[in-house]
Amino acid sequence: MGDSVSLDKLAETTGVEKDTLKAAIEELTEIYNNDDSRGITIIRLDESYQLCTKTDLYEYVRVMAEKRTRNSLSNAALEVLSIVAYNQPVTRSSIEYIRGVNSDGSLARLLEFGLVQEVGRLDAPGRPVLFGTTEEFLRCFALSDLTDLPKVEKTLSLDEMADRNQDQYAMDITGEGEEGKLYIHPTEDETEVPQFDEEEM
Structure with missing residues (x-):
C-alpha cells in the first residue's frame, strides 16, 4: 500500500497554489467516484491525499494480492x-x-x-x-x-x-x-x- 501525499508537498512539487490543487483534487475525486469503469478513487487523510482502490473492489484485489497474515487487536x-x-x-x-x-x-x-x-x-x-x-x-x-x-x-x-x-x-x-x-x-x-x-x- 502506498503512502499519502500532503497538500503542502504537492504545492511545493508542482508550484501550484494549495487552493487550486485542492479544487482539482476534489474535481478528480468526483470524476472517479461517478465513473463505475474506474477502479480507483482519492481519499483525504487530514491534509493529505492518497490514491486507492474503491472499497467495493476490495475483495477482487485481496484475492489477487499476496496473502498476508492478518493481525487483530484485542x-x-x-x-x-x-x-x-x-x-x-x-x-x-x-x-x-x-x-x-x-x-x-x-x-x-x-x-x-x-x-x-x-x-x-x-x-x-x-x-x-x-x-x-x-x-x-x-x-x-x-x-x-x-x-x-x-x-x-x-x-x-x-x-x-x-x-x-x-x-x-x-x-x-x-x-x-x-x-x-x-x-x-x-x-x-x-x-x-x-x-x-x-x-x-
Whole structure:
C-alpha cells in the first residue's frame, strides 16, 4: 500500500497554489467516484491525499494480492485506542486512570501497528510522553480526520453504574463531564492499578 501525499508537498512539487490543487483534487475525486469503469478513487487523510482502490473492489484485489497474515487487536487494545482517539494528546497514566488497569501491553501493540504515536511531552514533573493517533489510524477506520469519529451518546451516570456493578470503570471521552460516559470492563488478563486523584496524574 502506498503512502499519502500532503497538500503542502504537492504545492511545493508542482508550484501550484494549495487552493487550486485542492479544487482539482476534489474535481478528480468526483470524476472517479461517478465513473463505475474506474477502479480507483482519492481519499483525504487530514491534509493529505492518497490514491486507492474503491472499497467495493476490495475483495477482487485481496484475492489477487499476496496473502498476508492478518493481525487483530484485542478488546483491551481497542479500548486503549478509543481512549487515545477521543482524548488525545493523552499520557499513559491518564489512559490507565481511565481504564483502571495497566495498559502497557495494549499501548505497545498499538505503537507496533502504527495506530498510535508519541506526539510530545506534557509540561509537568517527569515530562510524561503524550500519545495520539496516526494517519494509519485514519486510513484503517476510513476517517478523513478526527471530526469523523462517531459521537458518543449519554449512558448511565457514574452513580447509577456503581449501583449496578462496582467493578466497572467510567471514561469521559466527550469532554462534557457527566454528559457522556463510556464504561469499560477490565479484561481477565489485566491487572488493576490503584485509583488516584487527577492532581496526582
